[in-house]
Amino acid sequence: MPKVKIDGRVVEVEPGTTVLAAAEKAGVRIPRLCVVPGLYEGSSCRVCLVKTPAGRLFPACNYRVYRDEEFVATSPDLWEMRRVNFELLLAFHRIECWQCERKGACSLVSLAKELGVEGIPVCSECPLPPSECLLRRGILCLGMITLAGCEAECVAGGGECWGCRGPITRADVLERAFKRYSELGFDVTSVVSKAEIFWNSLDSFGVVKSVAGRASGGGRG
Amino acid sequence: MAERLVLSLEEVPAVAGKVNVYVRGEEARVRVEFGAVQEPRFFERSLKGRPVTQVPWVMSRICGVCSVAHLTCSIEAIERALGLELEPEVRLLREVAKGIEILQNNFVHVLMAIPDFTGLSNVVEFSKRYPKIFSEMISINKSVLGVSNRVCGRFIHMPSLGVAEHGKPISGSELEAAAKELEGVGQRMRDLAAELSELWRSPAEGFRDPAPTYCVLDAAGDEYPFFSERLRFSDGTVVEAGSYKEAIEELKSPYSNAHYTLYKGSPFYVGSRARLQAYARMLPPEVRELEGALRMDPANPFDNVAAQYIETAWLSEVLSGMLRELAPSIRKAAEFRALKDVPAASGEGVGLATAPRGVLIHHYRVVNGRLDYANIITPTVMNARHIEVSGEALIRWARERGLHDEWQLKGLVAALVRAYDPCLPCSVH
Numbered sequence: 141m142p143k144v145k146i147d148g149r150v151v152e153v154e155p156g157t158t159v160l161a162a163a164e165k166a167g168v169r170i171p172r173l174c175v176v177p178g179l180y181e182g183s184s185c186r187v188c189l190v191k192t193p194a195g196r197l198f199p200a201c202n203y204r205v206y207r208d209e210e211f212v213a214t215s216p217d218l219w220e221m222r223r224v225n226f227e228l229l230l231a232f233h234r235i236e237c238w239q240c241e242r243k244g245a246c247s248l249v250s251l252a253k254e255l256g257v258e259g260i261p262v263c264s265e266c267p268l269p270p271s272e273c274l275l276r277r278g279i280l281c282l283g284m285i286t287l288a289g290c291e292a293e294c295v296a297g298g299g300e301c302w303g304c305r306g307p308i309t310r311a312d313v314l315e316r317a318f319k320r321y322s323e324l325g326f327d328v329t330s331v332v333s334k335a336e337i338f339w340n341s342l343d344s345f346g347v348v349k350s351v352a353g354r355a356s357g358g359g360r361g
Numbered sequence: 362m363a364e365r366l367v368l369s370l371e372e373v374p375a376v377a378g379k380v381n382v383y384v385r386g387e388e389a390r391v392r393v394e395f396g397a398v399q400e401p402r403f404f405e406r407s408l409k410g411r412p413v414t415q416v417p418w419v420m421s422r423i424c425g426v427c428s429v430a431h432l433t434c435s436i437e438a439i440e441r442a443l444g445l446e447l448e449p450e451v452r453l454l455r456e457v458a459k460g461i462e463i464l465q466n467n468f469v470h471v472l473m474a475i476p477d478f479t480g481l482s483n484v485v486e487f488s489k490r491y492p493k494i495f496s497e498m499i500s501i502n503k504s505v506l507g508v509s510n511r512v513c514g515r516f517i518h519m520p521s522l523g524v525a526e527h528g529k530p531i532s533g534s535e536l537e538a539a540a541k542e543l544e545g546v547g548q549r550m551r552d553l554a555a556e557l558s559e560l561w562r563s564p565a566e567g568f569r570d571p572a573p574t575y576c577v578l579d580a581a582g583d584e585y586p587f588f589s590e591r592l593r594f595s596d597g598t599v600v601e602a603g604s605y606k607e608a609i610e611e612l613k614s615p616y617s618n619a620h621y622t623l624y625k626g627s628p629f630y631v632g633s634r635a636r637l638q639a640y641a642r643m644l645p646p647e648v649r650e651l652e653g654a655l656r657m658d659p660a661n662p663f664d665n666v667a668a669q670y671i672e673t674a675w676l677s678e679v680l681s682g683m684l685r686e687l688a689p690s691i692r693k694a695a696e697f698r699a700l701k702d703v704p705a706a707s708g709e710g711v712g713l714a715t716a717p718r719g720v721l722i723h724h725y726r727v728v729n730g731r732l733d734y735a736n737i738i739t740p741t742v743m744n745a746r747h748i749e750v751s752g753e754a755l756i757r758w759a760r761e762r763g764l765h766d767e768w769q770l771k772g773l774v775a776a777l778v779r780a781y782d783p784c785l786p787c788s789v790h
Contacts, residue, residue, distance in 0.1 A: 297514020298521030298529025302418060333412070337419060 145210040146190075159190055159200040159211055168213050171222060171254055173229070173247060175201045186225045187251065189218055197221070223255045230257060235313045237264040238273060238284050238320060249288070258287065259310040261317070262301050265292040274300050275324045280334055284317035285348060303338045309347045318355035328356040367391055367756075368767065372398075373775050375473045375484070377426050378785025382778060383616075384756060393752035395745050395778070397619035399785040405735040413439050413727050414524050416735075420723065421518045423737070424787045428518045429462035430716035431723070431737075431787075436524050437588055438723040441602075441710030445525045453687050454512065454527040457680055458519055459587040459714065461509045464546075464676045465502065465516070466717035467633060467669035470782045472498050474666045477776040479560045491560070497553055504546055508539045512684075533688040540684035547677035551647060554670070558654040561667070564776045569660050571754035572628045572747055575635035576609075578715050583643050585679050589713050592720065593639065594624060602711040605722055611738060614745070619788035621745035622738065628746035631719025632782065633668035634659060648675045662751045663780045705730040716740050718782050741788035744781050752777055 141152045144159070149166040160182075163170050170190065175182035182188070182201035190200045190211045200213070212218065233248060237260065240246070249264045251257075262283035268274065274281040274295065281300035283292065290305050308314060321331050332352045339345040368384035383394045404423055408416055416439065421432035433455055440447065447455075472495075473484060481487050488495040506516050513519040514529045521529030578589035579599055592600040592608065600608040610623045623629075637644070638659050651657075651674055655667040707730075712723040719740030726734035755777055759770060 293515060294520040297510075297519070298527065299514065299523065300520075300528075330412075334415060337415060 142205050143208045144205050145208075147211075147213050153205060155206045156204045159198065159203050159205060160188055162205060163190075163200060163211075163213055170200050170213050171251060172201060173226070173251055185229060187222050187229075187255075189221055189225070191215070191218060219255070223257060226251060226255050227257055230259065234316070235259055235261070235310070236316055236320075237261050238266075238275075238317075239270045240264075241270065243269075253289065259308055259313050260288045261308055261313065262286045262288050262290065262292050262295075262305065264288050265290070267292060267296050275321070275326070278325075280326055280330060282331070282335055284320060285314055285331070285335065303335050306342060307335065307339055307344050307348045309344050311347065311351055314348060314351040315355065318352055322355065328352045364392065368771055368774060370771055370775055370778075373778050375476075375779055376783050376785070377424075378783075378788075380778065380783060380785050382752070382774060384752070384774065388760075391753055391756050393749040393756075393774075394616050395748045395752070395783075396614070396617040397741075397745075397785045397789050399618060399789045401618050401789045404790045405737060408732050408735060411732050413443070413725070413730055413732055416725070416732050417522070417524065418518070420737075423739075423790045424784060425517055426784060427462060427466055427716050427718065427787065429458055429513075429522070430714055430721050432519065432522055433459050433588070434712040434714035434716070434721045434723040435725075436522060437712030437714060438710045438725045439524050439712075439727065441712065442708040442725050442727045443706050443710070444708060447525055450687065450691060451525065451527045453683055454531075455522060456587040457683055457687075458509070458513045458522055460585070460676050460680045460683075461505060461512070462516075463587075463715065463717045464673050464680065465505045465509065466782075467673045467676075468498070468502055468505065470717075471666055471670045471673070472502075474776075474779050474782075477564050477663075477779060478562060478666065480562065494553065494556055497549065501546055501549055501553075504542055508542050511535055511539050531691060533691050536684045536688040536691060540681040540688065543677045543681035543684070547674050547681070550670070550674040550677065551651065554651050554654045554674070557670075561655050563656070563658070563661065563663050564773060565661070565663055565755065565758070566658075567661075568663065568755060568758050570630075570662050570751065572630070572750050573660065574624060574627060574629040575638065576624065576629050576631050576720055576743065577635050577639040578713055578720060580640060580643070585640065585643065585676070585715075587715050589715075592713065594629065595635075595638070602713050602722075603709075605711060605713075605724070605738075609722075609738065609743070611742070617745070619745060619785070620738075620742050622743045623746060628750050629743065630662070630747040630781075631740045631743045632665055633672045633717075634662070634665040635719065636715070637668045637672060644671075644675055645678060648678070662747075662777060665780045665782065669782070718784055718787075719743055737790055739784070739787040739790065741781075741783045741785065744783065745788065748778060748781050748783070 144162040146163050146166050146168045151166040153162045170188050172188040174185040183199050188200040190213045191197050249260050252260045265288050279300050282303040283301035286303040287305045364385035370382040372379050379398045381396045384391050386392045417432050417435035420435040421428040423431045476483050476487050509516040514521045521527050575595045578586040579591035579593040580586040590602050611620050614621050651671045657664045657667040707728045709726045714721045722738040724736040
């Protein structure tokens with residue numbers, strides 16, 4: 141049986157085993173998005189990239205091993221390539237976690253966190269289902285425009301999001317968020333006024349104000 | 362001629378924030394300067410014009426140690442300014458939140474100050490010498506934090522507290538569990554006191570407070586006053602919240618970033634020692650026994666630390682009783698979320714809260730739903746002048762007993778400052 145060496149760990153596998161399966165056997169974690177065992181073999185998202193010591197790149201889900209081989213699965217350049225590939229995929233996704241039922245069970249959100257990709261709002265971690273959203277109850281929550289990563293601790297604790305994690309800077313997410321605020325009857329200036337409390341000294345707040353300005357009909361803000 | 366610098370303590374250790382203490386003068390007559398060197402952040406001015414519902418959430422950032430005191434006091438001031446009525450459950454849950462903070466802050470401060478009462482130089486040394494007691498104290502603190510998370514969502518900047526609301530969903534069984542946990546804390550503290558009794562020695566036994574006037578919140582009946590509408594001074598004077606400026610004179614110190622206060626032209630003190638004296642009639646017998654175990658002398662400012670320990674044991678019983686009372690009738694928290702929009706109302710209100718370190722005052726004027734004026738007086742501001750006169754008396758007292766060594770005097774003055782449990786970020790806000 142061929143021996144596969146991944147990040148220095150050696151495992152014996154059946155001929156024809158994918159590098160992804162070999163890595164799992166070796167206890168090496170490789171991020172992936174499109175592989176659904178038994179349903180879809182993958183090779184679409186290119187998030188599971190690995191490389192040979194010589195630097196040749198392969199998707200780990202698609203490359204099968206028939207002889208002794210060595211791969212690198214953990215290195216800064218691989219993580220950067222995976223992040224870029226994932227960002228390109230995410231660019232086509234309408235991030236509207238505030239009205240998505242999947243919440244914490246979403247693989248896009250967990251992969252974004254793993255790869256450090258920005259643009260995911262606190263709503264993705266909110267314990268309240270969309271039907272019980274605080275905004276629907278008239279409470280001005282900044283979760284839609286605030287970066288995830290706090291596990292929505294304030295909402296879980298009975299309050300609303302005040303934005304202390306900092307603003308999302310993806311314009312398309314902000315545009316949809318401000319549209320939603322308006323639909324629910326919130327004045328854009330009141331949202332920005334509340335956001336000022338934690339964000340006033342941040343450069344990234346400029347992006348929020350600019351999008352808010354456009355959303356309130358103030359041109360380019 | 363400039364006064365001689367007798368002692369200099371820069372950044373007194375084991376206190377919240379930065380404070381320098383200088384002793385100036387001559388052998389027979391010294392003057393103590395309690396100087397807050399913490400940077401002011403101008404909370405009162407910077408919030409002018411903000412919608413009032415945002416104000417408490419920012420005000421709680423005055424201090425990360427006693428954030429609940431500022432949060433709740435700010436909420437109380439707004440509710441009084443706008444004439445908002447509270448659901449009884451919201452009132453009780455807010456009082457529990459306040460009580461948990463007093464309990465936890467007191468307990469942590471006892472741990473910080475314990476080397477002064479056991480003849481050791483710091484907490485690390487204490488933990489090595491008495492690992493069992495230390496572990497038990499850490500474990501008790503953890504239990505208290507667990508209760509706070511369960512009832513209020515989080516210990517620091519509790520997200521469940523808001524103007525006329527309590528947002529955290531909580532069930533009767535959760536309240537019962539929290540009550541049980543706190544009951545356990547009370548028992549564990551009484552057991553621990555028996556062990557501490559063997560080690561506990563006042564750093565200045567027999568030292569007497571030179572200015573015995575104190576101030577607390579006025580209690581209605583025999584209920585611990587977490588909040589009140591009146592102040593009570595030890596001379597029997599009762600002052601309505603709205604008239605606090607007639608009783609408490611707030612002055613600028615030339616050597617400190619914080620103000621200081623006087624009552625009838627003299628210093629007064631606030632905190633656990635004041636509360637235990639004022640509310641002595643309410644203490645249950647098993648808690649009173651702790652006064653003997655820790656040999657507490659209410660006239661000795663150092664014994665504020667013993668008072669904090671005793672108050673903690675007492676509060677664990679008070680709070681567990683409140684939670685048990687609330688458990689059978691608790692409704693869905695969603696029903697308590699009353700204030701959806703900023704009311705475009707105007708008014709003026711003064712919030713009075715029992716903070717861990719003493720009486721806290723938040724005074725606001727609201728115009729069309731926005732903050733127009735704010736004045737905050739914190740316990741450390743009230744204690745500032747009292748710390749100075751106690752320090753002056755302490756140096757005289759020590760010298761009369763033949764203590765002239767500079768390092769020993771410094772240690773004694775530092776222990777006195779710590780005993781007041783000052784919070785400098787609060788005092789300069």
